[in-house]
Amino acid sequence: PLHPEGFYVLRESPVKDVIVEKEPVFEEHATENRRFDKLRDLLAFESCIGAPIEVLGEVRHALFLFHRQPSAFARVRPQHVDLDMIWLGVLLEEQAIAARLRALNPLLLSGELAMALAHEVYNKVGALELELANLVAFKNPPADLSERLATLYNSARDLKTLAGSFQEMMRAKESSTAFNVNDVIRQAEALVRPLARKEGVKIDLRLADNLPRVTGNRIALQQVFFNLMLNAIQWMVNKPDKHRLLEI
Numbered sequence: 001p002l003h004p005e006g007f008y009v010l011r012e013s014p015v016k017d018v019i020v021e022k023e024p025v026f027e028e029h030a031t032e033n034r035r036f037d038k039l040r041d042l043l044a045f046e047s048c049i050g051a052p053i054e055v056l057g058e059v060r061h062a063l064f065l066f067h068r069q070p071s072a073f074a075r076v077r078p079q080h081v082d083l084d085m086i087w088l089g090v091l092l093e094e095q096a097i098a099a100r101l102r103a104l105n106p107l108l109l110s111g112e113l114a115m116a117l118a119h120e121v122y123n124k125v126g127a128l129e130l131e132l133a134n135l136v137a138f139k140n141p142p143a144d145l146s147e148r149l150a151t152l153y154n155s156a157r158d159l160k161t162l163a164g165s166f167q168e169m170m171r172a173k174e175s176s177t178a179f180n181v182n183d184v185i186r187q188a189e190a191l192v193r194p195l196a197r198k199e200g201v202k203i204d205l206r207l208a209d210n211l212p213r214v215t216g217n218r219i220a221l222q223q224v225f226f227n228l229m230l231n232a233i234q235w236m237v238n239k240p241d242k243h244r245l246l247e248i
Contacts, residue, residue, distance in 0.1 A: 002042055002043055003041060003042055003043070005041070006038070006039075006041035006042030006043070007042060009038040009039075009041060009042070010038075010039070010042070012038045013036070013038040013039035013042075014027075014035060014036060014039055014048070014050055015039065015050070015062065015064070017050075018050040018051065018052050018062040018064075019052060019059060019060065019061070019062045022052045022059050023052075024050060024051050024052065025048060025049065025050035025051075026048075026049055026050075026073070027047065027048040027049075028046070028047055028070055028071040028072075028073070028074065029046060029070050029071075030045055030046050030047070030048055031046060036048065043066060044068065045066040045067060045068055046067065046068060046069055046070040046072070047065075047066065047067040047068075047069060047070060047071060047072035047073050048064065048065070048066055048067075049063075049064065049065040049073055049076070049081060050062055050063070050064045050065075051063045051081055051082075051085050053085050053088055053089045053092065054089060055089060055092045055093045055096055056093060056096050061088070061089075061092055063081070063084055063085050063088055065081075176215055176216055176217060177215065177216075177218055178213045178214070178215045179213060179214065179215075179216075179218045180211065180213055181211055181214060181221070182207045182208075182211055184218055184221050184222045184225060185205070185207060185225050185248060186205070186207075187222055188222050188225035188226040188229060189203055189205060189225075189229065189248065191226055192226060192229045192230055192233060195230070195233060196229075196233050196246065199233055199236070199237045199244070200244055201233050201236055201237075201244040201245070201246055202244065202245050202246070203229075203245075203246045203248065204245060204246070204247045204248070205248050206247060206248065207248070229246065229248070232246050233246065
C-alpha cells in the first residue's frame with residue numbers, strides 16, 4: 001500500500017535519479033541507505049530495482065520493482081529487467097505515437113478544410129466586390145437595383161452563416177438543449193460543402209420530414225455528422241470514379 005503523504009517528495013528520491021539523471025538503481029537493503037528514505041515514506045520496501053525507459057528519444061518513464069524482503073532480487077538477471085524495459089517501452093511508444101496521430105489528424109483535416117473555406121470566402125467576396133463596383137459605376141440606378149441588392153445581401157448572409165457555423169462547431173462544450181436534427185445536418189453539410197465542391201463531390205440531402213425535436217448537445221452531434229461527411233468525401237477522393245455522390 002502507498003502512503004499518499006509521501007508523493008510530494010518523489011523528486012527528492014531515486015525516482016528523480018532514474019528518470020532525470022537516467023541512473024539505474026539496484027538496492028538490496030534500502031533501510032541501510034539514507035538515499036531511499038524519501039521513497040520509503042511512500043512505500044515500505046527493502047529491495048528495489050529502478051531503470052529508465054526511453055520513449056521517442058526521451059526518458060520520462062521508469063520501471064520500478066519493489067519487494068518487502070531484502071535481497072529479493074538477488075537472482076534476477078539484468079537481461080530480464082532489460083526485457084521488461086523494452087516491453088514497457090514499446091507499449092508506451094505505441095501510446096505516444098497514437099496520441100500524436102490523434103493530435104495531428106484534426107490539424108490536417110482543419111488545414112484542408114480551411115483551404116476550402118478560404119477559397120469559398122474568397123470567391124464570394126470577389127463576387128461581392130465586383131457587383132458593388134458595378135453598382136457604384138452607374139450614374140443612374142438600374143431598374144433591377146433592388147434585385148441585385150438582394151443578391152448581395154444573400155451572399156453576405158451566406159458568408160456570415162458559414163463563418164458562424166464553423167466557429168460554433170469549434171466550441172468544445174455546450175449545454176443540453178432541444179433542437180431539430182435536420183437543422184444540425186444542414187449546418188454540418190454547409191461546412192463541408194466548400195470541400196465537397198473542391199473535390200468534385202455532389203451532396204444530396206434526403207432528410208425526413210416532421211422529425212421530433214431531441215434534447216442533447218447540439219454542437220457535439222453536429223461534429224459527429226461533420227466528421228462522417230468529411231470522412232466520406234475523403235474516401236471518395238481516393239477513388240477513380242468521377243461521379244462522386246454523397247447521399248445523406
